[in-house]
Structure formats: structure tokens, C-alpha cells
Amino acid sequence: MSQGVEWALHTCLNLSWLDAPVPTSVLATFYELPPAYLNKQLQALARAGILTSTSGPRGGFQLARPPEAVSLLDIVTAIEGPEELFRCEQILRRGPGEHAGVDYRQSCEFSQVMRGADLAWRRELAGKTVADVRTGVERGHPEAPANTRARIAALR
Numbered sequence: 001m002s003q004g005v006e007w008a009l010h011t012c013l014n015l016s017w018l019d020a021p022v023p024t025s026v027l028a029t030f031y032e033l034p035p036a037y038l039n040k041q042l043q044a045l046a047r048a049g050i051l052t053s054t055s056g057p058r059g060g061f062q063l064a065r066p067p068e069a070v071s072l073l074d075i076v077t078a079i080e081g082p083e084e085l086f087r088c089e090q091i092l093r094r095g096p097g098e099h100a101g102v103d104y105r106q107s108c109e110f111s112q113v114m115r116g117a118d119l120a121w122r123r124e125l126a127g128k129t130v131a132d133v134r135t136g137v138e139r140g141h142p143e144a145p146a147n148t149r150a151r152i153a154a155l156r
Helices: 003-016 024-031 035-047 072-080 109-126 130-140 144-155
Strands: 051-054 060-063
Touching: 003 024, 003 035, 003 060, 003 072, 003 130, 024 035, 024 060, 024 144, 035 051, 035 060, 035 072, 072 109, 072 130, 130 144
Parallel strands: none
Antiparallel strands: 051 060
């Protein structure tokens, strides 16, 4: 998984505490990230309907939906795409005992275990929202929302 996923997750959390669009440059400075690469991630989130983008001097990015309506899987899929993490290349076709016409993705035990793990991982991420994470962060660090708002305001 790319580092863009981590950046996107944290950016969505931070935007959940803000009421106005935030420019890419400010979001990048917040974590000392390269603005061009962060902007690529933010654009992917906007294409997926997770963020909205507003142009102009008061423009930037903000959540397009309530944090309760943004799953962690939505964010990961927006950045990484919908493909499974494990790609069975069916190397058994080239090994001893191969059988023409067999789809080894269906019969290979490794493929089945990896597919099951991927499905469990996706279910877990689909069942957690930005709001769930925000609740956990606020419980462990009650100062986080105010600190985030203050730091963003200072960077503008």
C-alpha cells in the first residue's frame, strides 16, 4: 500500500474537524508532505466523492460527506483502486501436474487463503468510518480537534 493512503486517512480526519475548504499547500505543510504528491491523493479522493474541491483564494478541499458516511475502505479504494491486494498469477500452470484449462485461482489453497484474508481486511475497513476513528482520537486526545483547527488557522 502506498504512503498516500496514510496521508489520505489523516487528511480526512483533520478535515472532519474543519468547516471550510483548506488549500493543498496548508494540508501539505501540516505534516511536511510534498504538496504535488498530496494533491494527487486529494484529487483521487475528490473523484471518489469523498472530498470536494473549491477553486479560488478561499478554496481548497473539504469532506464531501459527513464523516459517518466515509468508510476507511472508501479512502483506501480511492487511493489504491479496487483490485485485490494479492494477485494470483497461476504459477501452478507452469509446474508439475498442471492441467490445461484449470483456473488455479479457484483451486490453489494459497490463492483461497489470500482471497479470504483480503475479504476480511476489506470488511473491517468497510465497517469503520472516519467518524469512528475521530471518536477514538478525541477520546484518547481530547485536545486534537482544537489543536488541528489552531494549526490550520496559523498556516493559512
